[in-house]
Amino acid sequence: MTDSSPQSNTNAVPGAADVPAAAEGQQQQEQRRGRGDRDGRRGDRRGGRRGQERDSEWQERVVQIRRVSKTVKGGKKMSFRAIVVVGNEKGQVGVGVGKAGDVIGAVRKGVADGKKHLVKVPLTRHNSIPTLSNGRDGAASVLIRPAAPGTGVIAGGSIRTVLELAGIKNVLAKRLGSKTPLNNARAAMVALSLLRTHKETAKERGISLEQIYS
Numbered sequence: 001m002t003d004s005s006p007q008s009n010t011n012a013v014p015g016a017a018d019v020p021a022a023a024e025g026q027q028q029q030e031q032r033r034g035r036g037d038r039d040g041r042r043g044d045r046r047g048g049r050r051g052q053e054r055d056s057e058w059q060e061r062v063v064q065i066r067r068v069s070k071t072v073k074g075g076k077k078m079s080f081r082a083i084v085v086v087g088n089e090k091g092q093v094g095v096g097v098g099k100a101g102d103v104i105g106a107v108r109k110g111v112a113d114g115k116k117h118l119v120k121v122p123l124t125r126h127n128s129i130p131t132l133s134n135g136r137d138g139a140a141s142v143l144i145r146p147a148a149p150g151t152g153v154i155a156g157g158s159i160r161t162v163l164e165l166a167g168i169k170n171v172l173a174k175r176l177g178s179k180t181p182l183n184n185a186r187a188a189m190v191a192l193s194l195l196r197t198h199k200e201t202a203k204e205r206g207i208s209l210e211q212i213y214s
Contacts, residue, residue: 087165
């Protein structure tokens with residue numbers, strides 16, 4: 001009767017001592033790579049979240065999107081024009097215009113243009129403007145005056161969008177002249193840029209603040 005023990009030993013699975021050191025090093029390197037990839041992904045996620053938090057304070061509203069054309073040598077070149085209002089509702093607002101072959105590109109350019117032309121608006125403790133102001137752009141004229149708490153934003157069209165994104169919650173506005181949204185928005189921006197607080201006015205005139213109120 002023959003003994004089968006040698007055959008069973010040849011087919012046995014090798015133990016941990018039989019595994020070469022190079023294979024163990026390769027396994028460790030693969031584990032490190034996996035950890036590095038995870039750390040890199042976490043870093044990208046954190047950086048993306050930080051960028052989103054920075055941009056989250058700015059609000060964007062599209063006032064108008066129009067399809068425009070430009071006459072060239074070969075015919076007409078069609079594109080889109082977007083009017084965008086950008087603001088943080090904390091006293092900063094801007095109006096931008098963007099043109100591109102698609103709507104998304106036009107809006108993106110409008111947002112970038114609006115952030116380049118920001119205006120700082122002085123706000124009172126009741127989220128209103130300090131004094132009356134009148135702005136004009138082209139054939140459009142806009143009259144803005146302060147209002148009592150609880151009045152709200154009494155305005156329409158693109159002027160209302162500009163005032164809301166500027167953080168003004170109690171104001172009266174009247175549009176005079178042109179009805180074009182772009183001219184009205186720019187006229188509102190001119191009116192907001194002309195606003196001055198009582199302290200700034202007293203400093204410019206070289207008088208005391210008490211004399212301004214008297």
